[in-house]
Amino acid sequence: MESRKLLLVDDDPAVLNMLQKLIRSFGYEFDTAADGLQAMSKLEEDDYAIVLTDMMMPRMTGMELIRHIQQNHPHINTIAMTGYDRTFTYTDVIRAGANDFITKPFSADELEAKLSRIIRELELVRQLKELSISDALTQIYNRRYFDLKLLEETQRAYRQGHNAYLIIIDVYDLKGYNDQLGHQAGDILLQAVGSILTHCIRKNVDWAFRYGGDEFAVILSQVNLEQTRQTAERILEKFRDHNFSIAGLSIGIDRFIRHDNLPWEEDIQNVVSRADKAMYEAKRQGRNMIVVNCETEE
Numbered sequence: 001m002e003s004r005k006l007l008l009v010d011d012d013p014a015v016l017n018m019l020q021k022l023i024r025s026f027g028y029e030f031d032t033a034a035d036g037l038q039a040m041s042k043l044e045e046d047d048y049a050i051v052l053t054d055m056m057m058p059r060m061t062g063m064e065l066i067r068h069i070q071q072n073h074p075h076i077n078t079i080a081m082t083g084y085d086r087t088f089t090y091t092d093v094i095r096a097g098a099n100d101f102i103t104k105p106f107s108a109d110e111l112e113a114k115l116s117r118i119i120r121e122l123e124l125v126r127q128l129k130e131l132s133i134s135d136a137l138t139q140i141y142n143r144r145y146f147d148l149k150l151l152e153e154t155q156r157a158y159r160q161g162h163n164a165y166l167i168i169i170d171v172y173d174l175k176g177y178n179d180q181l182g183h184q185a186g187d188i189l190l191q192a193v194g195s196i197l198t199h200c201i202r203k204n205v206d207w208a209f210r211y212g213g214d215e216f217a218v219i220l221s222q223v224n225l226e227q228t229r230q231t232a233e234r235i236l237e238k239f240r241d242h243n244f245s246i247a248g249l250s251i252g253i254d255r256f257i258r259h260d261n262l263p264w265e266e267d268i269q270n271v272v273s274r275a276d277k278a279m280y281e282a283k284r285q286g287r288n289m290i291v292v293n294c295e296t297e298e
Contacts, residue, residue: 004029004049004119004122005030005031005046005047005048005049006028006029006031006049006050007030007031007032007033007042007048007051007052008020008023008030008053009032009034009038009052009053009062009065010034010053010054010081011034011035011054011057011058012054013034015054015104019032019052020032022108022111022112023052025108031046031048035057035058035059035060036057036059036061036062036064036065037059037060040060040065043069048076049119049122050076050079050118050119051065051069051076051077051079052081053065053066053078053079054082056082062080062081062082062088062093063092063093063096065078066093066096066097066098067097070097077099077122078097078098078099079098079099079101079102079115079118080098080101080102081102081103081104082101082102082103082104083103099118100114100117132144133145135194135209137190137191137210138193138194140194140197140198140208140209140210141207141208142209143210143212145209146207146211146217146219149209149219150166150271150272153207153221154267154271156221157221158258162221162222163221163255163256164219164220164221164256165220165221165228165253165256166217166218166220166254166255166271166272167217167218167220167252167253167275168217168251168272168278168279169193169211169215169216169235169249169250169251169252170214170215170216170249170282171189171216171247171248171249172247172248172249172250172283172287172288173247173287174189174190174214174247176246176247177244177245177247180246181245189244189247190210192239193239194208194210194216196235196238197216197218199238200231200234201218201231205222206219206231217275225292228253228255229253229290229292235249236249236251236288239288240288248286248287248288249287249288250279250280251279251290251291252275252276252279252282252291252292252293253290253292254275254278254292254293255271256271257271277293278292278293279291
């Protein structure tokens with residue numbers, strides 16, 4: 001789940017204390033910062049949904065902080081707080097990138113309403129994003145998200161010096177299964193594979209995708225070859241438990257290898273090609289087989 005944490009920024013300790021009491025009573029998690037520069041540091045250390053900032057502060061104004069957030073943390077929402085002197089107008093802060101504006105002194109109800117509106121909008125955006133990257137039938141991630149996530153995970157693995165493995169899975173003889181039992185039964189089988197993958201990998205560490213019509217993919221991070229094999233065997237075991245008659249799984253495994261003389265896109269294409277080749281070899285060998293590409297040996 002995405003962060004719903006708030007960052008409260010004000011150089012007046014009395015105001016900051018009042019804000020803490022209010023936000024705590026609303027039930028939100030929060031951190032505080034005494035000025036814009038401290039807020040900038042906190043933004044690098046943690047993930048926040050909303051920054052609630054005063055406008056008139058030493059060292060860095062709220063306007064400067066809002067512009068910094070807009071440029072460097074565009075996913076974070078901001079609410080500007082200002083006094084009746086209106087040094088900054090509503091138009092000023094909205095143009096700078098703020099999502100809303102509140103004038104001191106304000107009531108608890110007014111602040112809660114503004115926060116609730118932003119949280120609702122964030123949840124709607126999250127739901128729409130989830131729909132755009134999910135496969136409607138299996139409820140796991142789709143091919144579009146696979147392309148994005150494979151690049152992200154392999155780059156992270158390279159930076160941190162650990163392995164990333166790709167598993168390509170084909171449903172063996174899905175056509176025969178559909179011909180024998182009907183396409184509705186085939187859909188149930190595909191849904192079961194999606195569920196099996198979800199339960200056989202680590203949440204928010206590994207990633208499962210519907211790669212094509214009858215193909216699936218799994219990205220595993222921070223594992224060795226033996227652990228990857230064990231995950232593949234676990235997937236096969238869970239699939240066998242369902243007794244899907246003539247259907248089976250063909251599983252190919254490959255390890256991402258970075259070549260500094262090649263573009264990232266080419267190394268990505270190569271790991272997909274090698275895993276795909278291993279999967280086809282598993283398919284050639286028969287039902288419920290696992291093949292590891294020889295280049296994945298560590």
